[in-house]
Amino acid sequence: MIDHKYYYSISQAKAEIFQFIEVWYNRERIHSVPGYKTPVEFMEMYNQEVA
Secondary structure (H helix, E strand, C coil): CCCCCCCCCHHHHHHHHHHHHHHHHCCCCCECCCCCECHHHHHHHHHHHHC
16 A cells, blocks of 8 residues: 555555554454454454453
8 A cells, every 4th residue: 555655745644544454454354363354343252252
């Protein structure tokens, strides 16, 4: 993402990188280790088991 994009300011870069991490990486991208769940889904499942 960073290598192929020109950012006009540091604040623009921070905003777009934050958007990428928080919206796609943490909420939509599935991971194989926690049973093909997103990190958010895995944490919700973990918190329910612990409670």
